[in-house]
Amino acid sequence: MTFPVVGMVGGGQLARMTHEAGIPLGIRFRLLSDTPQDSAAQVVSDVTVGDYRDLDTLRAFAAGCDVITFDHEHVPTEHLRALEADGIAVRPGPDALVHAQDKAVMRRRLAAIGVPCPRNRVVADPDDVVRFAAEGAGFPVVLKTARGGYDGKGVWVVRSKEEAAEPFRAGVPVLAEEKVDFVRELAANVVRSPHGQAVAYPVVESIQVDGVCDTVIAPAPGLPDDVSASAQQLALNVARELGVVGHLAVELFEVRRPDGTPAVLVNELAMRPHNSGHWTMDGAATSQFANHLRAVLDLPLGDPRPRAPWTVMANVLGGDFPDMYPAYLHCMARDPGLKIHMYGKDVKPGRKVGHVNTYGDDLADVRERAAHAAGYLRGTIDE
Missing domain, CATH: 3.40.50.20 (Rossmann fold)
Known part of the structure; x- marks a missing residue:
């Protein structure tokens, strides 16, 4: 063979x-x-x-x-x-991938298939941003370049017409969105193969710091089962309707309805393995990376179920100490159950250079272990 x-x-x-x-x-x-x-x-x-x-x-x-x-x-x-x-x-093909490449295209298609999203529209200039704000809850408004943004780049939270000028200087379409008053950010990760087989991972909580993913908790603590199931189904439906082949990450806002019950809105889409799925490398029976490969080759998909009650992923960002190796040795000795994944990158302040995964039965303990390792590797803690 x-x-x-x-x-x-x-x-x-x-x-x-x-x-x-x-x-x-x-x-x-x-x-x-x-x-x-x-x-x-x-x-x-x-x-x-x-x-x-x-x-x-x-x-x-x-x-x-x-x-x-x-x-x-x-x-x-x-x-x-x-x-x-x-x-x-x-795989994914261009007709699917364009929805991750172009935020304006994504918003139009999601609206057409009935997916809940923040109020949004493409705006022509700062005066049009003012009109968009007046049509809704006013300023602040979130502005995004339709193409090219990631990890907080290409995204602005503006509070006036004057602040709205910057996004238009790049000369690309700009999408305006309402600034959502969300409870927390979630992510639903699914994988779909060409013949339509699909699997869904547990919905996770994604904690962002300065527009960059800092910590992911799997599964999302305290998320009602019905909301979790509906978020998974939403992601599976998006994958099917858009013809996605491979891994799809649906980034979500958890919000409250007028009666106080939780609901979700779609924030972004990514059609590739995603930071919110890195926990699956050690915390799931089949990682997002293995299932992405299985999907694009149209192989049977692997089991997405978690191996432990809780898994926490913490990104390792570069700090002021370019040589992480001594800290790496310390973390391995301190916590033999810790899983460290380094990316072979030069260490620069704020740059993603790796991540750590921890898992176990006690969420507080699992979170502390992940936070300690990420902080020690970065140099923000020294004990």
């Missing part, structure tokens, strides 16, 4: 962890990376260094691959259509 070749566009940590998950599956893995120093390029043996925005480069890379997938959403849509026209399996 000849095992298939998966080509992944993008050489970041998501590609690195996807490659790791593919090793026991026996697949062959090819990488299109921006530089030889990228996180995944350090560990993948078959690497093409090139520009994913160049169609000829993409075509040459795709030759010999059974399927193309991604660790980011930035490949031009028209290039993906050209690959499909060449007979290359692209």
Whole structure:
């Protein structure tokens, strides 16, 4: 039997962890990376260094691959259509992926299929932002570039016409959204294969700091079973309606209805493995990375159920100490049950350089262990 070749566009940590998950599956893995120093390029043996925005480069890379997938959403849509026209399996395909690439397209489609979202519309200029605010609850208003934003980039919370000028300087469409008074942020992660098999992971709580994911708790503490089930079903429905193949992360706001009962609104979509699913590497029977590969190859999907009552993921951000190795040794010795995943990146302040996973029966203990390890590695605590 000849095992298939998966080509992944993008050489970041998501590609690195996807490659790791593919090793026991026996697949062959090819990488299109921006530089030889990228996180995944350090560990993948078959690497093409090139520009994913160049169609000829993409075509040459795709030759010999059974399927193309991604660790980011930035490949031009028209290039993906050209690959499909060449007979290359692209998963997720351009008709699905555009909903993660373009927030305005996403909002229009979600509204058309009845998915609850914050009030929103594309705005033309700062005066139009003022009109949008007047149509609803007034300022503040959230402005987002329709394409290109991530980890808080391309997002502004504006409180006046004057503050609204900045997002328009890039010359790309701008989406205005109401600023939601949410209780907390959640994420529903699902995986869907070409023939329609799908699995849903437990809904998680995602704690953001300065627009960047800091901690993920699986499952979301205190979330009523009916709300959790409806959020999973919502994500599965979105995956089906948009034709997603692979992993889909649906970022959610938990809000309160007028009667005080909880509900959810969709914030963002990501059609690739996602930070809110990193806990699955150690906390689920099948990780998001393994199931993404299974899906894009149309293999039977793996069990998404958790291994322990609680799993906590904490991102490791760079601090003022570029050499993390002594802290890494300390954390391993202090907590032998700790799972540390490092990305091979140079340490820079605020940069994601790894994450830690902890799991167990006691949520308070699991959270403390994850927070301590992430803080010690960053250098914000020293005991």
